[in-house]
Amino acid sequence: SAVISQKPSRDICQRGTSLTIQCQVDSQVTMMFWYRQQPGQSLTLIATANQGSEATYESGFVIDKFPISRPNLTFSTLTVSNMSPEDSSIYLCSVCCPGTGGTEAFFGQGTRLTVV
Amino acid sequence: QQPVQSPQAVILREGEDAVINCSSSKALYSVHWYRQKHGEAPVFLMILLKGGEQKGHDKISASFNEKKQQSSLYLTASQLSYSGTYFCGTEGSNAGGTSYGKLTFGQGTILTVHP
Numbered sequence: 001s002a003v004i005s006q007k008p009s010r011d012i013c014q015r016g017t018s019l020t021i022q023c024q025v026d027s028q029v030t031m032m033f034w035y036r037q038q039p040g041q042s043l044t045l046i047a048t049a050n051q052g053s054e055a056t057y058e059s060g061f062v063i064d065k066f067p068i069s070r071p072n073l074t075f076s077t078l079t080v081s082n083m084s085p086e087d088s089s090i091y092l093c094s095v096c097c098p099g100t101g102g103t104e105a106f107f108g109q110g111t112r113l114t115v116v
Numbered sequence: 117q118q119p120v121q122s123p124q125a126v127i128l129r130e131g132e133d134a135v136i137n138c139s140s141s142k143a144l145y146s147v148h149w150y151r152q153k154h155g156e157a158p159v160f161l162m163i164l165l166k167g168g169e170q171k172g173h174d175k176i177s178a179s180f181n182e183k184k185q186q187s188s189l190y191l192t193a194s195q196l197s198y199s200g201t202y203f204c205g206t207e208g209s210n211a212g213g214t215s216y217g218k219l220t221f222g223q224g225t226i227l228t229v230h231p
Contacts, residue, residue: 031217042118042203043158043221092157096219104160105148105205105219112155 002027002095006108013083013115020079021111023093028073034066037090037110046091049076083115117141119206121222128194128229136189136225138204147187148205148219149178151198158203161189191227199229 003026013019023032031050035043046066047055055068069077080087090112096105119140126134138147146165150158162171164180164187171178175192191198205219 033218042223043205043219045218045220048218094219096217104163105150105158106160107157109157 002029002106004093004095004106004108006093006111008111009109010112011114013113015084015115017083018079018081019083019113020077021091021093023076023078023108025074025095029095030073031095032070032076033094033096033105034068034076034078035092035094037092039089043092046078080113083113085115088113088115117208118220119204119222121202121204121225123225124223125226126228128198128227130196130229130231131193132229134191134194134227136191136202136204136227138187138189138206138222140185140206143184143209145184145207145209147178147180148207149187149189150203150205150221151200152203152224153200161202194227194229196229196231199227201226 005024007022011019031048033048034046036046037043045058046061047057047068049055049068049070051070051073065081067079090110092110093108094105119138122137128134146163148163149161151161152158162178164178167182167184169180177190178187180187201224203224204222207219
């Protein structure tokens with residue numbers, strides 16, 4: 001199993017500013033994933049963060065808006081840049097699924113972001 | 117590609133049963149089921165890997181059809197604690213038959229259990 005610590009748990013930010021969300025895992029993992037969950041919606045994958053390489057972004061998400069760092073196998077950050085009210089969401093980091101037999105995805109508790 | 121979940125919402129009384137379906141247009145590597153309560157992170161329920169597989173614990177079980185394109189979650193004798201939003205998360209297969217290691221979630225099914 002994996003325990004994920006994510007912070008901050010919530011924040012209220014001014015439009016035009018940036019927020020960096022941190023995700024710490026208690027074990028080494030190859031891939032970490034960042035999701036966005038807009039109010040009342042499902043989880044949408046933003047990007048996959050691999051240690052030692054550039055993050056891979058899903059359609060509709062770009063590095064300039066959501067830069068990701070992955071300095072080691074237990075830590076990652078997601079920055080939400082130049083925020084607007086449309087960025088108000090819950091952001092979750094996750095580790096999952098090595099693809100060799102199937103394991104559950106573990107989630108951080110999420111960061112509830114409100115942009116005003 | 118996002119899997120399709122149905123129904124969108126279910127309202128039950130304690131003790132009643134419910135079925136939630138999850139469908140994909142392509143064969144999947146696996147299907148995961150999660151429950152999320154308001155303001156909390158999703159909680160893992162179970163994972164299915166094999167076509168024709170059925171598994172479960174307590175009064176919650178799930179199946180994965182032979183073609184690995186459809187899964188159903190069965191909630192029997194529902195309890196108040198079952199209330200929440202249920203998501204299926206699917207892993208696609210790559211050309212090598214393994215997964216990409218990322219989940220695509222359905223749109224969710226809101227389950228409400230009343231006393």
